[in-house]
Amino acid sequence: MSCARTFLQTNPEGRAYLPSRRTVEIVGHELLTESIVQLTVRDEYIAQHAQAAQFANLYSSNSLQISPRPFGVAEVHDDEVTFLFAVVGRGTEEFRDKQVGDTIDILGPLGKSFDLSEPGRYLLVGGGLGIPPIAHAAQKLSGRSDVQATALLGYRDVHFADEMLMRHCSDVRAIENEQGNVITLLDQWLAEQDGDARNLSDVHILTCGPHPMMKAVASWAFKRDVKAQMNLEERMGCGYGTCVVCITPTIHGNQKVCIEGPVFTREELGWE
Structure with missing residues (x-):
């Protein structure tokens, strides 16, 4: 990667x-x-x-x-x-x-960025204040002929970032807590794929938000053998690896989110 x-x-x-x-x-x-x-x-x-x-x-x-x-x-x-x-x-x-x-x-x-190098279908899954890096990913992907990007956004209530995402992504879907969550949107997206739902090898999930949300997204991806990159939100001190505050467990041992992340694959985190 x-x-x-x-x-x-x-x-x-x-x-x-x-x-x-x-x-x-x-x-x-x-x-x-x-x-x-x-x-x-x-x-x-x-x-x-x-x-x-x-x-x-x-x-x-x-x-x-x-x-x-x-x-x-x-x-x-x-x-x-x-x-x-x-x-x-x-x-x-x-x-x-x-x-x-x-x-x-x-x-x-x-920090380490999302890997956007591969073509395919990108699902940009953001929750709350995890939406900003998802918006930047949409901007980076916009205009590429080899990708199809869909933004799936979960909010507590106010849809504060929809307009920003719509500037870069033609398919933006948002949901509030009382309506469901981002897993609801993922299930809806999958149901619309018809024959493509049987082959998800070209699908890439990029997600950022609260840990419970991202773990649910990782589980959804694991069950369907979908590639997923998780942008962890952790409390940081220095932001460049000196203070050792932002440690997270991975299959390679504890790593610093600020320099070895914030992006990790679901496999690196051991999330299933």
């Missing part, structure tokens, strides 16, 4: 390096719901190099907030990079209160 890891630049001596933490300008800021923010910054390096499922660290200007917040890239246009995040504490409250024209410190892109 040819998953991209953290992208490095090359200096004049030919040595690879990751651009250091830097200050960027906020060029877009919108409250999508009472607690979900769409934040866009101008950063040419991330815009050029970020792959689907990679993330960036955003840093608080409060010196007491030591750890950065890792946000998955949701969309890229020219030199502008968009993130979606929920307001859950002091750090994200600070980002919510930022305005267009303000600045913020950033580091990235970080």
